[in-house]
Amino acid sequence: MSVRMPEADGAVLARRAAIVKALRTIVPGEGVIATEREMRPFESDGLTAYRQLPLVVVLPETTKQVSEVLAYCHAEGVKVVPRGAGTSLSGGALPLEDGVLLGMAKFNRIKDIDFANRVAVVEPGVTNLAVSNAVAHAGFYYAPDPSSQIACTIGGNVAENSGGVHCLKYGMTTNNVLGCELVLMNGDVVRLGGKHLDAEGYDLLGLINGSEGLLGVVTEVTVRILQKAETQRAVLIGFPSSEDGGECVSAIIAAGIIPAGMEMMDRPAIHAVEEFVHAGYPLDVEALLIVELDGPQAEVDHLIERVVDIAKQCKSMTCRVSASEQERLLFWAGRKAAFPAVGRISPDYFCMDGTIPRSQLPKVLAAMKDMSAKYGLRCANVFHAGDGNLHPLILYDSNKEGEVERAEEFGAEILKLCVAVGGVLTGEHGVGVEKRDLMPVMFSEIDLNAQQRVKCAFDDKGLLNPGKVFPVLHRCAELGRMHISGGKLPFPDIPRF
Amino acid sequence: MTDILKPRDAKEVEDAVRWALSHDKALEVAGQGSKRAIGRPSQTDITLDLSGLTGVTLYEPAELVLSARAGTPLSEIEALLEKNHQELAFEPMDYGPVLGLKAGQNYTSGTIGGAIAANLSGPRRIKAGAARDHFLGLSAVTGRGETIKSGGRVVKNVTGYDMCKVLAGSWGTLAAMTDVTVKVLPRAETQATVVVEGLDDASACAAMAAAMGSSCDVSAAAHLPDHVASYFDGLPNAEAATALRLEGVAPSVRHRKDALAALLKPFGPVLLLDETESRALWRSVRQVKPFATESARVRPLWRISTAPARGHAVAAAITPAAQMFYDWGGGLIWVAMPFGDEPDAASIRAAVASVGGHATLIRAEAAVRASADVFEPQEPALAALSKRVKDAFDPKGVLNPGRMVAGV
Ligand SMILES: Cc1cc2nc3c(=O)[nH]c(=O)nc-3n(C[C@H](O)[C@H](O)[C@H](O)COP(=O)(O)OP(=O)(O)OC[C@H]3O[C@@H](n4cnc5c(N)ncnc54)[C@H](O)[C@@H]3O)c2cc1C
Numbered sequence: 016m017s018v019r020m021p022e023a024d025g026a027v028l029a030r031r032a033a034i035v036k037a038l039r040t041i042v043p044g045e046g047v048i049a050t051e052r053e054m055r056p057f058e059s060d061g062l063t064a065y066r067q068l069p070l071v072v073v074l075p076e077t078t079k080q081v082s083e084v085l086a087y088c089h090a091e092g093v094k095v096v097p098r099g100a101g102t103s104l105s106g107g108a109l110p111l112e113d114g115v116l117l118g119m120a121k122f123n124r125i126k127d128i129d130f131a132n133r134v135a136v137v138e139p140g141v142t143n144l145a146v147s148n149a150v151a152h153a154g155f156y157y158a159p160d161p162s163s164q165i166a167c168t169i170g171g172n173v174a175e176n177s178g179g180v181h182c183l184k185y186g187m188t189t190n191n192v193l194g195c196e197l198v199l200m201n202g203d204v205v206r207l208g209g210k211h212l213d214a215e216g217y218d219l220l221g222l223i224n225g226s227e228g229l230l231g232v233v234t235e236v237t238v239r240i241l242q243k244a245e246t247q248r249a250v251l252i253g254f255p256s257s258e259d260g261g262e263c264v265s266a267i268i269a270a271g272i273i274p275a276g277m278e279m280m281d282r283p284a285i286h287a288v289e290e291f292v293h294a295g296y297p298l299d300v301e302a303l304l305i306v307e308l309d310g311p312q313a314e315v316d317h318l319i320e321r322v323v324d325i326a327k328q329c330k331s332m333t334c335r336v337s338a339s340e341q342e343r344l345l346f347w348a349g350r351k352a353a354f355p356a357v358g359r360i361s362p363d364y365f366c367m368d369g370t371i372p373r374s375q376l377p378k379v380l381a382a383m384k385d386m387s388a389k390y391g392l393r394c395a396n397v398f399h400a401g402d403g404n405l406h407p408l409i410l411y412d413s414n415k416e417g418e419v420e421r422a423e424e425f426g427a428e429i430l431k432l433c434v435a436v437g438g439v440l441t442g443e444h445g446v447g448v449e450k451r452d453l454m455p456v457m458f459s460e461i462d463l464n465a466q467q468r469v470k471c472a473f474d475d476k477g478l479l480n481p482g483k484v485f486p487v488l489h490r491c492a493e494l495g496r497m498h499i500s501g502g503k504l505p506f507p508d509i510p511r512f
Numbered sequence: 513m514t515d516i517l518k519p520r521d522a523k524e525v526e527d528a529v530r531w532a533l534s535h536d537k538a539l540e541v542a543g544q545g546s547k548r549a550i551g552r553p554s555q556t557d558i559t560l561d562l563s564g565l566t567g568v569t570l571y572e573p574a575e576l577v578l579s580a581r582a583g584t585p586l587s588e589i590e591a592l593l594e595k596n597h598q599e600l601a602f603e604p605m606d607y608g609p610v611l612g613l614k615a616g617q618n619y620t621s622g623t624i625g626g627a628i629a630a631n632l633s634g635p636r637r638i639k640a641g642a643a644r645d646h647f648l649g650l651s652a653v654t655g656r657g658e659t660i661k662s663g664g665r666v667v668k669n670v671t672g673y674d675m676c677k678v679l680a681g682s683w684g685t686l687a688a689m690t691d692v693t694v695k696v697l698p699r700a701e702t703q704a705t706v707v708v709e710g711l712d713d714a715s716a717c718a719a720m721a722a723a724m725g726s727s728c729d730v731s732a733a734a735h736l737p738d739h740v741a742s743y744f745d746g747l748p749n750a751e752a753a754t755a756l757r758l759e760g761v762a763p764s765v766r767h768r769k770d771a772l773a774a775l776l777k778p779f780g781p782v783l784l785l786d787e788t789e790s791r792a793l794w795r796s797v798r799q800v801k802p803f804a805t806e807s808a809r810v811r812p813l814w815r816i817s818t819a820p821a822r823g824h825a826v827a828a829a830i831t832p833a834a835q836m837f838y839d840w841g842g843g844l845i846w847v848a849m850p851f852g853d854e855p856d857a858a859s860i861r862a863a864v865a866s867v868g869g870h871a872t873l874i875r876a877e878a879a880v881r882a883s884a885d886v887f888e889p890q891e892p893a894l895a896a897l898s899k900r901v902k903d904a905f906d907p908k909g910v911l912n913p914g915r916m917v918a919g920v
Contacts, residue, residue: 131721131821154727176670189674190645203893210819212637212843214681215870215888216898216916221644221677225670242727269574271597271698310729311771314764370666372575403575404668442668450671457671458661465660465905466673472900484672497656497907499533 017423018448020482023113027093034093035071041083048072057116062106062449064419069110076121078196078204078234086202088115094478097228099171102163104366105447107227107483117232119170125149132210134193135240139170139233146238155240158185162351170233176225178443180276183401189224194237197223200474210237227445228480230473244309248319249343252326253300253333257281260302261376263329264400270325272318275309277401278350284395291356294349297333305346353397361410367426369433370442373403382432383407390425404442431456446484454486468494518561522651522690528560530657532910541684541912543583543623547630549611551683551915552886553878562625565690573598577665579693582625589624593696601697602643603634609804610813610875625689631681634798635732638840644680646695652679652687655906665693684912686905700759705785705793706772708754713737713824716754717842719779721821723756724841726775728768732757733841734797740837743802746785746793757794797839803848812855812876816845818869829863853877857884887916
C-alpha cells in the first residue's frame with residue numbers, strides 16, 4: 016500500500032490495556048472487542064488493498080454511550096474511526112493502529128415511519144435497503160440506491176453522500192436527508208434539521224453529508240421517503256462506439272428528458288457481465304446504454320417513444336424496450352452485477368470514481384485505452400452516464416510482483432485526467448485514503464486549509480478519522496493564525512459614494 | 513450613509529476584504545441589496561457591493577450546468593434559461609414585493625449570489641429542493657481575505673467537504689461569493705393545478721399529505737385559507753383553496769390531473785386550473801402576495817418551517833388575529849402578525865416548538881429586528897458549533913457581523 020497513515024502514537028499504544036478497561040466501563044459486555052482474532056473482520060473495508068488492525072473495537076448501542084466514548088477519547092487524546100458496514104471503496108473506515116474503531120452496526124432500529132410527513136427516522140446502522148423494505152407495504156421507498164444497498168448502512172451513506180443509478184432524477188443522499196443527530200468528538204450531542212425542509216442557521220447537515228466520518232458520529236438520520244412511480248420501463252441501446260453512446264445521452268437530456276436512470280457500459284464490461292448473468296446483452300456493440308423512465312404509464316409510454324426516436328438518430332445498432340417487468344429487471348441485472356462480474360475475471364480490481372463533464376467522455380475513454388496498454392492492465396468501464404460519473408474498473412493481480420503499484424498509478428492517472436478536463440476526483444465513493452494524496456490536484460493549499468478549519472470547528476484535536484481525506488494534517492491552532500497582508504486598497508479608482 | 517466599495521473582479525473582492533481586515537472595518541456584503549432588510553441590522557462600516565461582478569461565464573444546456581459571476585442579476589439568468597426551455601428548478605421566491613421594493617423604482621429580484629446566500633426556494637421545494645440542492649461550485653473570499661474554491665461543474669462530486677451547502681443560506685456571513693456554478697434543468701412542458709375548495713386547515717394538511725403521498729408527483733402544494741384566498745391570482749372564487757400543482761409532459765399531466773382529482777374528491781369540491789391560471793396562482797404564492805399590500809407591509813412577517821402534516825397544529829397555536837397561509841404541503845407557513853411593532857416572538861417560537869421546526873422574522877422594523885432573534889435561537893451546543901464555523905471562515909467578524917446571530 017502506497018498511502019502512508021499518520022504515525023501511531025506510542026504513548027496510546029502503551030496505555031492500551033487501561034484504555035480498553037475504561038471503554039468497558041462505558042460499553043459493557045461484548046460491546047468491546049480486544050482480541051486479535053475477533054478484531055480481524057474489522058481490519059479493512061471495501062478497499063481491501065489496505066489493512067490494519069485497530070487498537071480496539073467498540074460497538075456502542077446508545078447515543079449516550081457514543082457520547083461517553085468520544086468524550087473519553089477526546090480527554091485522553093485517543094483517535095476514533097467510525098464504521099458502518101465497511102463497504103467503503105475508498106478506505107474511509109480503515110482502522111488506525113492507535114485508534115478505537117467505533118462500529119455502528121448495533122444502531123439498527125427503525126425508530127419512526129411517518130407516512131403523513133413522508134419521512135423515516137432510522138438509526139445509522141440500518142441498511143439502505145432495509146429502509147425501503149420497511150416502507151414498501153405502503154408503496155414507498157428510499158430513493159438513493161447504491162449497488163451495495165443490501166449491505167451498506169445509512170450512516171455510511173450519509174458519510175459518503177452515496178449515490179445510485181437513480182440519483183440522476185432523485186438526487187444523492189444529501190438531497191434526501193432532512194435531519195440527523197450527531198455526536199461531536201468532545202461528546203456534545205447536536206440535532207440538525209428534522210422533519211421540516213430547511214436549516215434554521217448554517218446548513219451543517221449539508222456539511223455532514225459527504226464528510227467521511229471526520230466531523231462527527233451520526234447516531235440518527237431522518238430520511239425522505241417517496242411514493243413509488245406507477246410504472247418503470249427501460250430501453251437497452253447498443254452503439255458502435257462509446258462516443259455515439261455519449262452523444263445519445265446528451266441528445267436525450269437536450270430534448271428535456273431526465274430519465275430515472277441512464278447507465279453505460281463499455282465492451283469489456285458488457286462481455287464480463289454477459290458471461291456472468293446472461294442478461295441477453297448484444298456482444299457486437301462497443302457501448303451499451305440503459306435508459307430507464309418512470310412515472311405514470313401515459314408519461315412513460317410517451318417518453319420511451321421519444322427516447323427510441325433519439326436513439327435511432329444517434330447511430331444505435333440495437334434498441335430494445337423492456338416489454339415486461341421481468342425483462343426490465345434483466346436489463347438491470349447485468350449492470351448491477353458489473354462489479355462481481357469483473358471480480359470473476361480478475362483476482363483483484365480497483366474501482367475508480369471520477370466525474371467528468373459529459374462532453375469529455377470520448378476523450379477520456381480514448382485516453383484510458385492508451386493507459387491500459389501503457390500499464391499492461393485491463394480496464395472495464397461502467398458509468399452513470401447521465402451525470403458523467405465514471406467507474407473504470409482496473410483489473411490486477413495482487414500476487415503478481417508490482418501489479419498493485421501499477422494499478423494504483425493507472426488509477427491516479429485517470430483521476431488526474433478527470434480533473435484536467437473539468438471534472439473531479441470522486442463522484443460518490445469518497446476520498447478516504449485512496450485519493451487522499453491526489454487532493455492537491457484539485458485543491459490549492461488555501462482551499463484545503465479552509466476545509467481543515469471547518470474540521471477544527473467540529474473536532475479541535477483532530478482525533479476523528481485522521482489520515483483520511485487530507486494529505487497534510489495541520490494543528491488547529493496553527494490553522495487559526497492569521498497573517499494579513501495587503502493593507503492598502505489597491506484599486507483606488509473604485510467608485511465610492 | 514456608509515461608503516460603498518464596488519469591486520470589478522474577484523481579485524478586487526479579495527483586496528477589499530484584506531483592506532477591511534487590516535483597518536478593522538466591518539463589511540456589509542451585498543449584491544443588489546434586494547434582501548437587505550432581512551436579518552438583524554448589521555453594524556458595518558462599508559458596503560461591499562458585488563453587483564459589479566456580472567456575466568454568465570459558462571452555459572451548457574445539454575450538460576445542465578451554468579456558471580456566472582455572483583453579481584449577475586437573477587432575472588438575466590432566468591431569461592437566458594427560458595430561451596433554452598430550461599430553468600432554475602428550485603424556483604427562487606421573490607422577496608421584493610413583501611419587502612416593499614417597487615417596480616420602476618427600486619425593484620429587483622436580486623443576484624444569483626444573493627439567491628444562493630439566502631438559500632432561496634419556492635413552491636417546488638417539496639420536489640426539487642432549494643438553492644442548496646442545485647449549487648455545484650463556487651469561488652469565494654473568506655473573512656480571512658483568502659480566495660477559496662469548492663465543488664465543481666459536475667453534479668456528482670464528493671471530493672472534500674461540501675462547502676457549497678454551508679455557504680448556501682449563510683447570508684454573507686462566512687464568505688463573499690464571487691463565482692458560482694449551478695445545476696439547471698429542463699422546464700416542464702406544461703402544468704395544471706387541482707384545487708379543493710372550502711377546507712379548514714387541518715383537513716387541508718391531510719389532503720395535501722394524501723396528494724404528496726400518492727404517485728401523482730405533485731410539484732407544489734399550498735393551502736390558502738379563506739381570509740387570504742382573494743389575494744391570490746388564478747383562483748376563480750374567494751373560497752379557501754387547497755392547491756396542488758402537476759408539471760410535466762402533456763399526456764402525463766392530463767392523466768395525473770384525473771387521478772389526483774379522484775383522490776381528493778372525498779375531501780371536498782374539486783376544480784381544475786389550466787396552465788395560465790396555474791402559472792398565475794403559483795407566481796402569487798412565490799411572491800407571498802397577501803402580505804405584500806401597502807397595508808400588510810407595516811406588519812411583522814414570519815416564515816415558519818415545520819413538519820408539513822402538522823402545519824395546522826402550529827398555526828392553531830398562533831393568535832387568531834394573525835393572517836397566514838401554507839406552502840410546501842403545510843411545511844412552510846407565512847404569518848403576518850396583527851400589530852406593526854409587535855412580532856410576538858415568544859408565542860410564535862412556542863407554537864413552533866410544540867411541533868418542531870423553526871421560525872424566521874422576515875420582516876419587521878429595524879429596531880425590532882435589532883432586539884429580537886430574527887433567526888431561531890439554537891441549543892447551546894449547536895450555537896457554539898455554529899459560532900466555531902463562523903470563526904473558521906471569518907475569525908475577525910468582518911463579513912456581515914451579527915446579521916444572523918447577535919455577536920457572531
Ligand atoms: C460492491 C459495491 C458496490 C458499491 N456501489 C456503490 C454505489 O452504487 N454508489 C455509491 O455511492 N457507493 C457504492 N459503494 C460504496 C459504499 O457502499 C458506500 O460508500 C456506502 O455508503 C458505505 O456504507 P458503509 O455502511 O459500508 O460505510 P463504511 O464503509 O463502514 O464507512 C464509510 C465511511 O463512513 C464513515 N461512517 C460510517 N458510519 C458512520 C456514522 N454512523 N457516523 C459517522 N461516520 C460514519 C466511516 O468512518 C467511513 O469514513 C459500493 C461498494 C461496494 C463494495
